[in-house]
Amino acid sequence: MKVLKFGGTSVANAENIQLVKNIVQKESSSNYLCVVVSALGGVTDLLLDSVFLASQQKEAYQETFQLIEKKHLEVVKKLIPVQQQSSVMSFLKRELNILETLLEGAFLIGETTPKLLDKILGYGEILSSKIIHSYFTAEGISCAYKDSRELIKTNTQFGRALVNFEITEKNLTENITETETQVYLMPGFVASSLAGDSTTLGRGGSDYTAAIVAAALDAEVLEIWTDVSGMFTANPRLVKQAVAIEEISYQEAMELSHFGAKVLYPPTIQPVLAKEIPIHIKNTFLPAEKGTLITKNTNGKNRPVRGISHIENISLLSLEGPGMVGVPGISKRFFEVLSVNEISVVLITQASSEHSICVAVASEDAAKAKEALDQSFAYEISLHRIQPVIVEDHQAIIALVGDNMKSHQGLSGKMFSALGKNNVNIRVIAQGASERNISAVIKKEDVKKALNTLHERFFEENIKQLNLFVMGVGNVGAKFLKQIQQQKKFLKQNFKLNVRVIALSNSRKMYFQEDGISLKNWEENLTKGEKADKELFFEKVKAMNLRNSIFVDNTANEVIAMSYANYLKNSISVVTCNKVASSSAYENYAELKQLSREYNAPFLFETNVGAGLPIIDTLKNLIASGDKVTKIQAVLSGSLNFVFNNFDENHEFVDVVKQAQEEGYTEPDPKIDLSGIDVMRKILILARESGYQLELDDIQNQSFLPEECLQTKTVEDFFTSLATHKDHFNQLFESAKQHNSRLKYVAQFDNGKASVGLEEIPQQHPFYNLEGKDNIVLFYTERYVEQPLIIKGAGAGADVTASGIFADIIRIGNY
Template sequence: MKVLKFGGTSVANPENINKVKSIVASLNDPKVAVVVSAFGGLTDLLLQTSQLASKQDQSYKKGLEEIEARHLSAIKELLPVQSQSSVLSQVKSDLNVLETLLEGCYLIGELTPKLSDKIVSYGELLSSFIISEFFRFQGLDAQFKDSRELIITDEQYGKANVDFDKTNAKCQAYFSSINHRITVLPGFVSSSRMGNSTTLGRGGSDYTAAIIAAAQQAEILEIWTDVSGMYTANPRLVKQAKCVSHISYEEAMELSHFGAKVLYPPTIQPVLSKEIPIAIKNTFDPENPGTLITKNHNGNGKTVRGISHVGNISLLSLEGPGMVGIPGISKRFFETLSLKNISIVLITQASSEHSICVGIADDDADAAAYAVNETFAYEISSKKIKPILVEKDLTIIALVGDNMKSHQGLSGKMFSTLGKNNVNIRAIAQGASERNISAVIKKDDVKKALNSLHETFFEENTKQLNLFVMGVGNVGAKFLDQIRQQKKYLKDELKLNVRVVGISNSRTMAFDENGIALKDWESVLAEGQPADRNAFFNQVKSLNFRNSVFVDNTASSDVAKSYADYLRNSISVVTCNKIACSSDYDFYKELKQLAKQYNAPFLFETNVGAGLPIIDTLKHLIASGDKVRKIQAVLSGSLNFVFNTFNDSVTFHDVVKQAQEQGYTEPDPTIDLSGVDVMRKILILARESGHQLNIEDIENISFLPKESLETNSNDAFFESLKKYESDFQKLYKDAADADSKLKYVAQFEDGKAKVGLQKIPRGHDFYNLEGSDNIVLFFTERYPNQPLIIKGAGAGADVTASGIFADIIRIGNF
């Protein structure tokens, strides 16, 4: 069985109906279902007429006269005089009922959804009956069947929900019992379980055809319209748009959802599970192949299959400080809209939780704003949340394609194109399927946006980065998680395809040439081969991937010694391991030279200040010709955390233990507390400033007892801290008595560096440094008196991982 649906333009007038007859007559199928829409423009006319009647405006009668005239005229043109009588009689009877319904609407001054469904159903009921009679006159073996007798729904008027069990049973029973080859049915209309007329929503004729096709396991569902298939963009707005010959169900759903009017979005659902093909054909060019919609079509590797849009959109923005960290805000927001039967087209929320933005139909905007303001009246009155912000007259544009999820940079290209063409983007969203990217723009910019995007798309140029990660402890695990979370962003916004090809810890290592699935990296690593640093390097070298990056998240001196081997093979190095850059000056210099020689970046931003842009800022100062005169800094997040937390009500031992457990210290906390870690950091800054120093050149004024410094295990170290608790308490008391705070300070001036614990008086830049934050003061020729200050979180796995991530992005942008 074949199911054909003809839209309003296809049956707009007798001339077009003759074209429909020719298409149907050319079929050789034993059974054909033909679903037709109302005559073109009739549904809108019925709605307008009923609205006028409900407002007790007598001009509704003119609308009724026009409705009657169009149908009677069609009958007289399509049928000879001798065949018109019975058809005219039936149509006039139906028009009389319609007149009664409109008169009732006028008298009560109200148009209920139930009454509206009854009125608008006459468009399809009349057109399908007239067309079926025309087919019969033309010699086709056709009969009329009222879809309300087959499609059963709930009582949700305006857009009823189909009871598929009952509907399928009725369809199967009917079509198995008939002898006529062609059945003509009205689209859009249905009936409730109680027998009341219902409708399937605007565009519901497509849905009617799909329901029947699915119930009958049809060979194909053909949607006949006035264009030759689904286009790369709206051909009425984009002259260069081309027909897409073959797409998947999912792509078609996305395109239809975002305004491709040749297909009503719910149409695909009934046929999807049955894998029934859908053909989009042109009534006025029937030989054109149009578009075929089937399962899993890869589009010949093309990424963006279409650019679509949906207009008359409003943005509702709910924002305010009272939303941050408060559970249930989103629930209340969406629940309010749901209770008002308001459909949400687009959702976007800031990661800060400070705002939620949704796109809805313009017609619903005022009602939605009133309802949401009522729901959050208390929060609004207490200034926790702002009154809802409504922006109208907007349009959503969307890029759609199944293959978008496996390509990178599309969002960046999309937004760049729009920006260059001065199209402002109000909101952005992307489905979890990664099958569409949507942006909200002003409706006045639609044509410009569609045309500029159409010129840009259907090819892409992305850069692939292949990462080999050694060390997946606290920092490494966070780093992998951040890559996983940001993978889509990197692809869409930065044109970077970041893959983790190899990972290793101290026990095992694993590789996957196609990229390790980061959601499963732990299990992949657990099943890997025994770890071997040399074997790891040899594997990276043998794979010989372009844009390879070795990422060192360890604190191992042996791993640091291998950097030169990677750089010599044009493999970039990103590291949070400070050993290489603070080791012998000649080795540090060699690594820098190798990076230049082999065009392989060597980046170590996290060596100082974790994720803070300290080294990067210093590099820019030097590159621009500035000269460093002095550096003063609190560079140990762990020590700053310790001395900010330590007081006379808590032991020094407990504070240090807490710092270790929260990842603020190195695995061996003596590296931090002895000052060695700070020495390394100020040494790196001195070297990056252009000075030739080694670690031995730095003066270290330690606050730890000698016994603590000489311990050979973490357990022994922590025991020693307990022993000298009174000494630590004295340090705290002396500082407190002087209205000062203890800070471990590093300083570089006149070619000399030193580190040590200092009492910082109130008013100093270091005094209010909280938590594990770092601060660096750069006194340079350009900043001689008021230093350039960089301040922020300087320790912790998350921020260190983000610093490594930032270095990866820098490499991607080289």
């Protein structure tokens, strides 16, 4: 004998019931079955609404009743041929008339009782089971109907009746046997007292009915058919990477069910546990999938953590005060008050100092609990020995579950470390003596991030997902996205990094896709986006609250640079090629570095100096290892190096600058490069990263541009001015040529002072042979005294800048 239970989603409508029929038909070909069914989808809620409205003497209950009636009649008409409808229609009309009378009674007296409520709520299962039985019979299935109210006997604790197992088992074994009848069908949830009054088995009662039947009949297996393919490693609606657990122990399943895994109602396991009857969770809509088998023992494939679950809508209650220390009976009084007021405690923690007690309860009970506790401890509160109860709402509990957790060291550390890196604040921690469960209370808003973070840590072979929010998709940004697309598979296989772009924005449009934007057609998606708004962009990133979030700034926009603090304060890492923030007022630069440390959110800007060259990273390593920078000499502008390497007697200076602009080596406004401000920012950043407090105004700028060029307002005027002053630039070239030197724009930092300017570099100098758009940096330190540490290579261009940004992303991934 097998016992099959079909939940509300499985019998929600005629189409779903047809799927149920197919499953039963197939299984009954080789097995005797007892099938337990829930109410049609949504009917129990409609019954609750109707009785509530009736008890409030609101005539709208009649409309709700009509919806209930309509729903059942429609299912009959769709499932059962007209010539075979008469008996079931007669039954429905008779029972619906009784239901209407009961609701009318509640309306007339303006109240309801637990006894009346049980009678009304049970109609969902009674009506659905009769319809399904008639449908099975019409389809040729050998099916007998059994009324659970006649078989399952309880006490009179209406709303959550306690089963009399001795009488119930006797009734079931006498009435359900392996005979000519291949299928027995019965309603779940409902039962009756010894006096014959209708009772119900509480929330999840249909699961419980099926377990009671399975235990009484010594069933081969209890199959729970629902709308998901088993118990998952985490809630698949919140964690897309969650997978079904093929096998799990009773204890693990109970823990996961208690902590919010709604596939299974925890008390369901109790009746079958003693007889070690397996429970198989299956998907009505994908019956071929394996589902989850729950048995006595499983090795868990050596995984210490079998699942991650959570409960939302939790409130913390804290009782604190010096008057608790060393006073016997405080805890007894505390929990007695909650018990008397029928408030269930979900989690408990108490400081060893006895200074406080903290419990978690359902949010709906928090106000009631506070009032009762404050009243009970009113005397101590009046003497200021104990503080009034503190309530913290909008909390949630997350839990790691696994039988093998007790034999693995460091699981708690891994759990809390992973959450801490994503700035998920843990308010309360609890671990049972069995070590099968580690629970933590966090903010409700952090649940999705926390679940995904822990799932990544314990189930995804340490593949780390990075979620990118990209501002700026121009020359550099487009190259960056192309590189991500090309390397995505490589990063996942070799670095265990899954890089997803969640948002894109340019100056006109922004586009968000929480599951990740396809980089094959990102331009098309961006055109479909909403109007760009820097503040709204940040608010959306913040609201998504994704783990390992990284804001990528590919712009040169000052307003965007000034928003970095907002991202860092929300534990969102920042990667940028925008030099404005790191070369702004030292106070702002220092604050960003501090926020990065405080909120565990890396702030990386390797491309601020030398594009893709590892200049800043090398400098950081020098400082971290205890070295001290004494002097820096550098050619830091790839664009200026390109200009002066290509400027000679055969080319006009203005034409070379235009060429540099066209090839993307300068900013859109080349004056930014030629004025020296860009190089000033770069040497300033290097000085600051070396540990010196400098401002941009402290740097001496020996400009080679005539004043008239510097005063131009537009790019066109700037080029005109360069052409006008061609003799000035020719003289610079001739002077260098006469001295057997080459023109290089050099940045220097020495003894706390910095300067930038055009210099004539002699042949023996390391800068002399610097070609194309290359950069070069010479670091003189306490270790590199006479022979400097030299870094040299391409220092401009969209491709190398994009690769530098990409390298920073990988650094965060390996963080």
